[in-house]
Amino acid sequence: MSHKVLHICLSSGWGGLEMYPSRIIPELARQGWQAHGLALAGSRVAESFREAGVEPLTLASKGRALLAVGRVLAYLRAHEVEVIHCHKSSDLRLGALLATLRPSLRLFFTDHMGVTRPKKDPYHRWAYGKVARLFSISEATRQRNLAAFPLPAERIRRLYLGIDPAPYAPCLDDEARAALRRELGVPEGAVAIGLPGRLTPGKGQEVWIEALARLAAMNPDLAWHGVLIGGLTVGEGSDEAHVAALRRRIDELGLASRIAFTGFRRDLPRLFEALDIVCVPSRNEAFGLTVIEAMAAGKTVIGSDSGAIPELLDAETGRLAAPEDAAAWAAALAELAGDDDLRQRLGQAARHRVERDFTLAAHAASLVEEYENLQGAEGA
Structure with missing residues (x-):
């Protein structure tokens, strides 16, 4: 044979x-x-x-x-x-x-x-x-x-x-992690909230931005920084008109100093180490590879409660929110941003789930x- x-x-x-x-x-x-x-x-x-x-x-x-x-x-x-x-x-x-x-x-x-x-x-x-x-x-x-x-x-x-979980296991020491966070523009002590993926319609960047604006209004004393990870050009797989629209909305909401665009990166496993919360607000994922990559990195993930993502995440491993509901996303962000221990527990359970099932x-x-x-x- x-x-x-x-x-x-x-x-x-x-x-x-x-x-x-x-x-x-x-x-x-x-x-x-x-x-x-x-x-x-x-x-x-x-x-x-x-x-x-x-x-x-x-x-x-x-x-x-x-x-x-x-x-x-x-x-x-x-x-x-x-x-x-x-x-x-x-x-x-x-x-x-x-x-x-x-x-x-x-x-x-x-x-x-x-x-x-x-x-x-x-x-x-x-x-x-x-x-x-x-x-x-x-x-x-x-x-x-x-x-x-x-x-x-x-x-x-x-x-x-x-996926192979091994490359996603944390490996940076405190100094290297701090340096990477500074490179991403994350202020010391701030909660880093990331959204990795192609910058195209349907991936939910709009609702994420609106949720961050609500989070800022709900918790004015909370230090956080948003990180959009993904190419910015057609050659890097993204929609340039969509990227421009996202930038305009960020400016309109007064969040330009609190949300960074990284551009295309090949070091996603290491970028996960610099983040505290990973968001995947896609409207209709057929699977959700980014979700299990973040889970393998031991990160707390908030995903859309649509498509296949609810098959990957549950209350023991992360949080789910309706893909068009900025208020629900803001509430989930507020819960997780204010509880380091909860994020750690969810992240550990998420990594174990990947090692067992994915x-x-x-x-x-x-x-x-x-x-x-x-x-x-x-x-x-």
Whole structure:
């Protein structure tokens, strides 16, 4: 049985979906599987494959992918690859065609985004009919997938994402942590309240800013500092018009001296060490990778009570607030900002939850089990 898989991600963007294949490749290798990659030439995805130690097969454009089917089939034969795994619904056209032309291939698909409309027309029945297993990254998305996709329930499986908790474990000494807080503009003794993620509509930065304004009015003597972590340009994955609107609103509320923009940072695990509270006010997260990253860092997290985030957080590990309710966010911030012991207890419980339920090793083990079981079923 071949223990080789081709991950297909023909995207020119860069977000959690695009990062997934390169994140999983080293763990797959540790569990005995050799990964291959198919990406667009010159894309950040192709670069990430190389950074993970895999030289990808590349295509000039997504629009010409179907014309390259012969080349891809030849690559699969030459490398004895029997498993293909797609990560964008648009890539299923190629994946399903490959599985049609070579029926021994096993096709997997991960729905990273959460489907928003039914996909039961003839094309989707054909394409998804070639999928051996569809992975939903949360129970919230699985329920939508069951209703939207033309697949029997037993072929749709919830498979939570995972991370390696080790890089998120605190490692800065007091002096280094204090220096990092100063770099972020956090005054000594202030509660650092962070919001990491792409600065785009839907991620909840607006309600967070309004909540901080309410917090300032409710608790005028409380020292706090807001930290917005994320790229500021299109090239860094953000919406520049949205960034400009956020800056205007911060100025209107008189909070310019109390909220800092960090820009794109590669040191998120260390930035978590500089924060006291992490906020994830996204309106409809399909999973919430940032939530479990902050939890792994032992941080107290406030998340939206919508999408998949309530599957990750509960009253023992953090707090939830309605994504459009600035007053609820302000109340949660006030509770946590004023209680160091509570933040510590919640943070410790959150880290234990990640170690128990959301590790990359456990995720990859489940993935490998699916790859191997379905290969075995095909060969039986």
